[in-house]
Amino acid sequence: LIPLLEQPEFEVEGYFASFAAVLVISFLALISGIRKRKTAEENENLLLTINKASFQESNAAILVTDPLGNPIHFNELFLETWGLKKETFIGVESQNWKNFAEAHFLDPKVYLDGKPDPQKEADLAIKDVVILKDGRYLQRTTRPLFQGERSLGRIWFYNDITELEQEKVKLEKVKTQLARQNKMLIELAGSEALQEGDLEEVFKQVLDSISEILEADSTSIWMLSENGEWIDRVHCQKPNKEKITGEARISTKAYQEYFTSLESSLTISGKSRVNEGWSTLDAPIRKRGKVVGMVCIGVPVIEMKWEQSMVNFMRSMSDVLAVSLETVERRAAEKELRNKDAIQDAIFELSGLGILVTTAERKIISYNDSYLTMWGMDEEFLLEEQPGTIVGFCQAQLKNGAELRETMHFLINNPDQDQFDLLEFKDGRIVERFTSVLNVDGQILGRVWFFRDISGQVETEQRLRITEARNQAILNSLPDLMLRIDTSGKILDLKVPDNETFLQINSEIIGKPIQHVLPLEFVHRALEQIGEIQQRKEASAFEIEMNLTGKLCDYEARLVPSNPDEILVIVRDVTERKRAEKELVQRNYELDSFVYRASHDLKAPLNSLMGLIDIVRNETTDENVLLYLGLMDKSVVKLDTFIRNLTDFSRINRLEIQYEKVDFGQMFDEITESLHYMEKADRVEKSVHLEPGPPLYADSFHIGIVLGNLISNAIKYQDLSKERPTVDVSVVVTEKEATIIVKDNGVGIPLEYQDRIFELFFRASNQSFGSGLGLYITRNAVEKMAGKISFHSSSDSGTHFIVTIPNQKELMVKHEEKKG
Known part of the structure; x- marks a missing residue:
């Protein structure tokens, strides 16, 4: 105010205005002083409240804020917890403190995280946990401070629970891992592979479980040899379940101390015995208390500290494998037992024996269907009636039932005796009965009865004796x-x-x-x-x-x-037989010689007679004479054909096969020329077709007889109703054989005679032209060359003969070499 009063233009009105301003300012200062004293009193009351809270929560970091959220009090632990200095934190406003806190939270949103703003809700209490970026866990608690109904602000408590939370996380992880382990153990225990004793599949499942749960770099199973000198790796795989192949074997003597300790330990951990720089955890597999193998995991760490949960899981896996081994043995034993039971059941039911099992007190405990069938007994009767009634039923079926009752009395009085006898039924059956004592460890438990129907056997034995006697008589004769x-x-x-x-x-x-x-x-x-x-x-x-x-x-x-x-x-x-055979051969030779010479001697006069007939025919025109000459010529030709057939028949039987190269063209010309004199031969159109191919090596004489007879028959039995009678010959030769087809369009062979045309002297009727020798000689000639002949014939299409003859080139070469 002094500078104002010293101004020259100061007037009274201005003085009063200034004085009024001074009064206003003085009043405001007085009001401010009063408020400060009141605030100091409130703070003093607030401090008293803070001391009480501090006394109750002495191990917490404490912050007190006023109703506007401005920090007004804190303890040393608060500064230490948040890394603050006292001189820099005093006077910090609410927003700055909020920004500072959010900057340190792992998730800034967690400051409120959907909760009401405590500054706006004066009576709100909050308790939660926040995570800082440095990994610490703080339990945050806030509650309002009141003096009466008046809000003095809010107190915040921050407790460092990092170790507790880490233990909770670790515990949760362990619980999760144990849950997974337990789940896998349950799955393994109930797996089909374990139940079925599939050891290979169990090995794989165990290693898969270990790889998944423990995340080891290698998992393996080792089994001791029977003599205990070696331990072999039977299964090994990587974390990706890739199987590690290749054999691995360790001598137990080389690691005797280790294997000795393995006998008395649940697990063994330490450095790898195979790979330097690796740590292993081994769990022995025991069967009936004896170590038979081990399951191992390995990690590329020199000194690995194995968690107890991992150790426990490995022990569980070794137990699973132990159970698997026992299951395999049990399954094998059960299978063997089932097989034995099946065999026994099969024997019991399929042996053909009637079987009855009784106790020492003669109570029936087992029987088979054959027993019921043999005695014609109903199952209900067998089970419900008394032993005496059953014996009476059986006794009534026997010719001598009294012997059965005597036998039963004997066995009752002598329970340790076996017995064998024969039962003769009234219906003629003979049954062999054998009873044996059931004796277990010297104690008689009962008796087994075997009944075998040997009626057929007795009958067979009788027939056999008769047959043997008959055979012996035959042998003696x-x-x-x-x-x-x-x-x-x-x-x-x-x-x-x-x-x-x-x-x-x-x-x-x-x-x-x-x-x-x-x-x-x-x-x-x-x-x-x-x-x-x-x-x-x-x-x-x-x-x-x-x-x-x-x-x-x-x-x-x-x-x-x-x-x-x-x-x-x-x-x-066989002296007499040999003599008779030699005599027969001699007689046959003489007969063949006679036929050959007789036919040869008869052929010359016939040729002369045929020539004279031709001369007379050319010198006369008398129709009667010409008719008689024709009849004479026909008879002479028939006789000539017969003589020629006899000659061929004799030569076929007498001559050996001579292999040579066959000239079919020349052969066909000679046959055609020799048959030109046959009646109506000129009407028949003859053709031959030779397929290109290798030469045929066979007997030309025999082939000539075959072709001559077949072409001759085609001329004889031509169909006169046809304008163009034909006979076609086709020949196909391969390295293996020759196929000759003679096809005509003649009258054919009647179906009822086709089965007999190759018989000796067979003629279809008395009007037939031939002598019945031609086709018989043809078949003999073909068979002597190891060939085959077949035909098919009908009245519409004529007759087709098919002849196959082996190509004997190799035989001819060997024959020529032998001759050379």
């Missing part, structure tokens, strides 16, 4: 010497005919080698045959001529394998 020998030539048994001249037989030769009994020249041949029989497993035979009685005799020997180690030798004197 055979004029053969029979020897049963082993493969070394030792005589096991023999049968000697009455007039044996082959050797002097006596009972002492049984058991001796044939070298000591039979002629040596026969023995040498027989032993050679025995060697071949052992290789081929087929019967063998040979003939031999020997002088045993002062004259040459022929013998035929057959060697038949009767079983792998025995041979039946049958020796027969």
